[in-house]
Amino acid sequence: MINKEDVLNIALLSKLYVADDKLDELTAGMQEIISFADTINSAEVENTEFDNINNLSDVFREDVVVESYPREEILKNAIEQDEGHFLVKKRV
Amino acid sequence: MSKYELVAGLETHIELATNTKIFCGCTTEFGGEANTHCCPVCIGLPGTLPKLNKRVVEYAIRAGLATNCKIAEISKMDRKNYCYPDLPKAYQISQFDKPLCYEGYVQLSNGRKIRLTRIHIEEDAGKLIHKNGDTYVDYNRGGVPLIEIVSEPDIRSVEEAREYVEKLQQIIRYVGVSDCKMQEGSMRCDVNISVRPQGSDTLGTRTEIKNMNSITFIAKAMEYEFERQVDLIESGGSVVQETLRYDDATNTTSSMRSKEDAHDYRYFREPDLVTISVSKEQVDAIAKTLPELPEAKLQRYVQELGIPQKDAELLTKYRRITEFFESASIGLQNPKTVANFILGSVFKTLETESAKEDFKILTTPAQLNELVKLIESGKIKNNLAKAALDKMLASGKGATDFIDESDMGGLDEAALTELCKQAISSNPAAVEDYKNGKEKALQSLLGYIMKNSRGKADAQAALAMLKDLAV
Numbered sequence: 405m406i407n408k409e410d411v412l413n414i415a416l417l418s419k420l421y422v423a424d425d426k427l428d429e430l431t432a433g434m435q436e437i438i439s440f441a442d443t444i445n446s447a448e449v450e451n452t453e454f455d456n457i458n459n460l461s462d463v464f465r466e467d468v469v470v471e472s473y474p475r476e477e478i479l480k481n482a483i484e485q486d487e488g489h490f491l492v493k494k495r496v
Numbered sequence: 497m498s499k500y501e502l503v504a505g506l507e508t509h510i511e512l513a514t515n516t517k518i519f520c521g522c523t524t525e526f527g528g529e530a531n532t533h534c535c536p537v538c539i540g541l542p543g544t545l546p547k548l549n550k551r552v553v554e555y556a557i558r559a560g561l562a563t564n565c566k567i568a569e570i571s572k573m574d575r576k577n578y579c580y581p582d583l584p585k586a587y588q589i590s591q592f593d594k595p596l597c598y599e600g601y602v603q604l605s606n607g608r609k610i611r612l613t614r615i616h617i618e619e620d621a622g623k624l625i626h627k628n629g630d631t632y633v634d635y636n637r638g639g640v641p642l643i644e645i646v647s648e649p650d651i652r653s654v655e656e657a658r659e660y661v662e663k664l665q666q667i668i669r670y671v672g673v674s675d676c677k678m679q680e681g682s683m684r685c686d687v688n689i690s691v692r693p694q695g696s697d698t699l700g701t702r703t704e705i706k707n708m709n710s711i712t713f714i715a716k717a718m719e720y721e722f723e724r725q726v727d728l729i730e731s732g733g734s735v736v737q738e739t740l741r742y743d744d745a746t747n748t749t750s751s752m753r754s755k756e757d758a759h760d761y762r763y764f765r766e767p768d769l770v771t772i773s774v775s776k777e778q779v780d781a782i783a784k785t786l787p788e789l790p791e792a793k794l795q796r797y798v799q800e801l802g803i804p805q806k807d808a809e810l811l812t813k814y815r816r817i818t819e820f821f822e823s824a825s826i827g828l829q830n831p832k833t834v835a836n837f838i839l840g841s842v843f844k845t846l847e848t849e850s851a852k853e854d855f856k857i858l859t860t861p862a863q864l865n866e867l868v869k870l871i872e873s874g875k876i877k878n879n880l881a882k883a884a885l886d887k888m889l890a891s892g893k894g895a896t897d898f899i900d901e902s903d904m905g906g907l908d909e910a911a912l913t914e915l916c917k918q919a920i921s922s923n924p925a926a927v928e929d930y931k932n933g934k935e936k937a938l939q940s941l942l943g944y945i946m947k948n949s950r951g952k953a954d955a956q957a958a959l960a961m962l963k964d965l966a967v
């Protein structure tokens with residue numbers, strides 16, 4: 405069972421603020437999601453040590469250089485840029 | 497001896513010397529203008545898919561085999577989630593519970609084995625430059641392949657840590673998967689460190705010192721952290737589990753984050769990459785391409801070639817030196833002569849460690865081989881060869897450019913006798929000293945003979961003859 409502590413902890417890890425009056429509602433909602441995800445546990449996975457995606461393995465690329473993109477293209481979506489760099493707010 | 501014992505384990509990140517990044521074809525070349533070695537994959541644009549570089553797997557297996565690891569038949573990639581601007585996708589593709597290599601070891605000179613828990617492959621992060629209150633992000637390094645080598649907490653002293661890092665560096669360079677240049681960041685270490693009373697077998701609370709890029713810093717940081725933890729415990733406190741940063745300017749460690757706000761990385765299977773399976777045959781094929789490893793080479797030099805242990809250690813430190821040495825020794829009776837020339841005259845021209853590592857000298861192995869052959873065939877004496885070698889190293893020319901026919905063949909007995917007589921008659925004072933028991937006085941006579949024979953005289957024979965003639 406999910407309790408309020410769990411929700412607050414997950415909120416902290418997700419860098420989310422949870423108002424006190426929303427806590428009960430979120431706890432119930434969270435429990436619902438977890439119960440739903442529990443259905444996955446009933447899937448038959450015996451004899452598979454761990455899954456192969458679509459039974460594929462070993463899709464590799466040769467170590468051959470491909471030309472990189474022009475810098476203008478790379479920086480095109482940057483909200484801010486300076487001297488060819490992406491610019492972001494300083495974080496600790 | 498301290499009442500406390502140091503317990504440490506290392507996590508070592510090493511950049512692999514592949515041509516391209518781990519999941520895209522961008523170059524891994526060091527340097528370059530910011531964000532010019534990038535594409536949609538390595539800047540994490542939505543809709544792109546990573547594709548694993550085959551050579552990354554091969555190189556990691558090489559590193560694993562060289563450090564006595566087992567190679568996993570099946571392994572996979574996982575997402576390690578954390579949010580920081582050096583990771584454009586907000587996760588790093590790494591390996592969590594199924595690393596490529598596991599259960600290896602590195603043996604130290606004191607016989608102790610430092611066990612390796614695992615070696616896994618992952619992508620490097622971008623570079624952040626903090627200035628003017630902003631953070632400048634360069635993703636050229638983002639996606640460069642890394643191996644992370646994780647040791648068990650088996651290290652018991654700063655000296656062992658130092659040797660462990662040096663050994664790893666040497667082995668990885670030998671197998672050619674990285675240049676391991678700590679100053680350029682292609683090898684970086686995190687140290688987990690704790691203390692416990694001598695004789696105890698439980699582990700104390702550990703701290704982790706992050707991201708050190710020199711062996712000197714590792715040693716200093718460990719010394720400082722050991723003292724700090726001992727002082728804490730002695731004064732009645734206790735060590736708090738936290739991540740530390742080492743500041744080399746003040747030689748202290750300071751907290752980056754405590755356990756309370758430690759990251760929960762929420763690892764999960766990377767759904768965009770398929771399983772990696774490695775067959776026994778593939779492992780064997782890679783094992784066959786490994787060169788002779790440093791430890792085996794050292795033993796062979798000492799036992800089979802008769803090179804003194806200390807000299808053999810210096811020769812085997814860098815692979816390029818061993819290649820030069822072995823090539824220059826082909827067909828010689830006594831490779832020790834070549835070893836002595838390398839450790840003497842050649843090393844004198846290579847002052848720094850990195851110069852020794854690069855081993856860029858003008859003389860070729862074939863030229864040194866020719867010179868030593870002249871000694872072995874009795875055509876020239878050692879001291880003349882040494883003088884010639886100095887000139888060869890400075891010019892890149894061959895031995896015969898400095899030694900002509902008249903130098904070869906040494907001196908016959910009659911010529912040597914004549915020279916000895918001259919030496920005695922022109923140095924009566926020295927002869928008198930020798931007669932009065934000063935053995936050393938003969939040196940000045942020998943000097944005269946060497947000078948007047950242009951180094952061709954055999955010093956031992958000349959000394960014997962001087963003793964006969966002088967009394």
Ligand SMILES: [Zn+2]
Nearest residue numbers: 520522535538
């Ligand atoms: Zn790329």
